[in-house]
Amino acid sequence: MSDTSKRQLPSESGSLHVAKQRKSGSRPGSNDKHLGNIKVMVRVRPTGAKDAENIVKMPDNRTVVLEPKKSLSSKQFQFDRCFWSCNRDDPNYASQDDTYETLGREMLQNLLMGFNSCILAYGQTGSGKTYTMMGDNDGLIPKTCRELFTSTDALFEEHQVGVSVKVSFFEIYQEQVYDLLALSNHNPKLKIREGQDKSPFVDGLTHYKVESYEEVEKFLERGNSNRTTASTSMNMQSSRSHSVFTISVTQERFIDDTLTKCEQLTSHLRLVDLAGSERASATLGNTESPFKGNGNARFKEGSQINKSLTTLGRILTLLSQRKEQKNVMIPYRESALTWILKESIGGNSKTAMIACISPSDYDETLSTLRYATVTSQIENVASLGAGESTRTVDIDDVVQRYEVEKAKLLETLAKDDTKRRTLENYMRWNEEYLLGLSFRMKAQTRRHLKSAEFGDNCSAMLEQLYASMRRIMDNFNEQVALKVMEAESSLTEMTVDIQNGVSWDLVEKYGVF
Numbered sequence: 048m049s050d051t052s053k054r055q056l057p058s059e060s061g062s063l064h065v066a067k068q069r070k071s072g073s074r075p076g077s078n079d080k081h082l083g084n085i086k087v088m089v090r091v092r093p094t095g096a097k098d099a100e101n102i103v104k105m106p107d108n109r110t111v112v113l114e115p116k117k118s119l120s121s122k123q124f125q126f127d128r129c130f131w132s133c134n135r136d137d138p139n140y141a142s143q144d145d146t147y148e149t150l151g152r153e154m155l156q157n158l159l160m161g162f163n164s165c166i167l168a169y170g171q172t173g174s175g176k177t178y179t180m181m182g183d184n185d186g187l188i189p190k191t192c193r194e195l196f197t198s199t200d201a202l203f204e205e206h207q208v209g210v211s212v213k214v215s216f217f218e219i220y221q222e223q224v225y226d227l228l229a230l231s232n233h234n235p236k237l238k239i240r241e242g243q244d245k246s247p248f249v250d251g252l253t254h255y256k257v258e259s260y261e262e263v264e265k266f267l268e269r270g271n272s273n274r275t276t277a278s279t280s281m282n283m284q285s286s287r288s289h290s291v292f293t294i295s296v297t298q299e300r301f302i303d304d305t306l307t308k309c310e311q312l313t314s315h316l317r318l319v320d321l322a323g324s325e326r327a328s329a330t331l332g333n334t335e336s337p338f339k340g341n342g343n344a345r346f347k348e349g350s351q352i353n354k355s356l357t358t359l360g361r362i363l364t365l366l367s368q369r370k371e372q373k374n375v376m377i378p379y380r381e382s383a384l385t386w387i388l389k390e391s392i393g394g395n396s397k398t399a400m401i402a403c404i405s406p407s408d409y410d411e412t413l414s415t416l417r418y419a420t421v422t423s424q425i426e427n428v429a430s431l432g433a434g435e436s437t438r439t440v441d442i443d444d445v446v447q448r449y450e451v452e453k454a455k456l457l458e459t460l461a462k463d464d465t466k467r468r469t470l471e472n473y474m475r476w477n478e479e480y481l482l483g484l485s486f487r488m489k490a491q492t493r494r495h496l497k498s499a500e501f502g503d504n505c506s507a508m509l510e511q512l513y514a515s516m517r518r519i520m521d522n523f524n525e526q527v528a529l530k531v532m533e534a535e536s537s538l539t540e541m542t543v544d545i546q547n548g549v550s551w552d553l554v555e556k557y558g559v560f
């Protein structure tokens with residue numbers, strides 16, 4: 048018998064970023080729908096000292112698993128791509144660059160096009176999930192972040208699209224969500240809630256605005272060192288939790304000549320490193336795959352060890368059968384992981400799974416590949432410009448509303464003591480307002496510099512530039528004008544401070560009231 052899923056997904060390469068897409072007539076809100084199955088790729092890690100015979104082969108982009116001691120018995124699988132990383136000296140060795148070029152780059156393009164996207168790393172302990180996602184600063188996460196900043200610079204230079212980037216990092220351990228970027232004086236235990244549009248989010252999770260890879264790197268270091276790990280007999284640094292690193296990108300560009308109306312598009316890329324999958328089968332009390340046979344078998348519910356993984360397995364099976372069985376209730380809310388990944392698995396997202404396997408563990412490798420087969424049958428519909436991801440912002444309107452809001456907040460604060468929510472509201476307004484202004488200033492500067500490049504009278508240009516910047520600043524009070532000039536650094540600092548704990552010292556420090 049052979050498990051074979053022969054499916055070719057449409058190629059999605061090409062110039063995809065949102066600026067080009069919009070120029071060709073497609074606008075946010077037009078609800079472009081992209082149908083596509085979850086992409087599945089397999090990667091086999093190097094053979095280690097503890098590995099017995101190598102039972103995995105990858106001829107012609109197929110994955111063949113040989114039954115130990117029965118050389119003629121094998122199982123075959125076909126996915127979108129196989130990465131052979133068994134032996135570094137092998138000419139076919141799939142490096143970190145190869146996984147990025149094949150998977151990471153495309154996901155980054157999706158993100159910049161405005162699609163929500165997700166990569167899930169699945170596999171048993173020690174099969175190479177963390178190596179693939181994080182590596183030694185060369186995994187999918189660091190490489191994607193590095194290239195993101197190169198792309199955002201190009202978007203501004205070539206298309207005057209301003210991009211702001213935020214990152215967050217959390218883990219799910221024993222059904223509890225922990226903020227991996229929270230500092231020690233902050234309670235990191237968080238709850239999942241649903242927004243008005245019914246999409247789940249982690250309430251109180253810190254999101255940091257980042258402007259360079261170096262900044263991201265610091266957060267990755269902090270997050271990784273906070274991650275729950277423990278040694279097991281299989282892997283000395285075994286992750287017992289699922290980690291989710293999210294890159295949120297907001298793109299904006301002016302849609303009028305007076306630089307007043309700004310169009311914004313927000314999208315997220317989730318990079319998920321799941322806990323070792325053998326924990327799921329261990330909860331069954333045996334090593335049988337839940338997907339063995341016709342694929343209908345289900346994980347037992349109520350696993351105390353890793354409810355999230357068992358629920359994920361059940362949900363993947365249900366989703367893969369969605370075409371035949373319409374109106375099936377998908378129990379996303381039964382575990383923290385599946386609830387938070389609701390859109391990524393079977394919803395509005397371009398999603399890929401990288402199934403990591405060991406070269407010598409027959410049962411676990413088969414289990415992973417069957418899991419991957421089920422996943423590859425799931426169809427997602429990714430929409431561009433759906434829900435609250437796009438909006439048009441009138442900067443003058445924001446400024447006006449800001450002034451009203453600020454007056455209200457001042458009144459509340461004059462009457463009351465420290466109010467976290469009040470300050471948070473203030474920060475939200477402040478940030479939106481200043482981001483809009485700084486982007487407007489950048490766009491204005493850019494226009495003038497562009498003309499200057501054509502060899503016009505430079506000093507006249509500079510004067511003009513000065514005058515236009517002054518005009519923008521003159522519209523606002525002195526404090527705000529100063530803030531505009533230092534918007535980028537001060538906003539990051541203020542956000543970090545607010546997230547680290549609100550105190551009246553902040554009010555004094557920034558003198559914003």
Ligand SMILES: Nc1ncnc2c1ncn2[C@@H]1O[C@H](COP(=O)(O)OP(=O)(O)OP(=O)(O)O)[C@@H](O)[C@H]1O
Pocket residue numbers: 091092093132170171172173174175176177178179282284285286287321322323324403
């Ligand atoms: N493709 C690869 N090339 C080189 N080394 C690898 C590769 N994949 C995994 N390794 C090495 O194998 C070991 C186990 O990998 P890793 O920690 O990434 O596994 P894991 O699946 O994340 O395990 P866990 O679920 O326990 O966290 C590490 O020492 C890692 O460096």
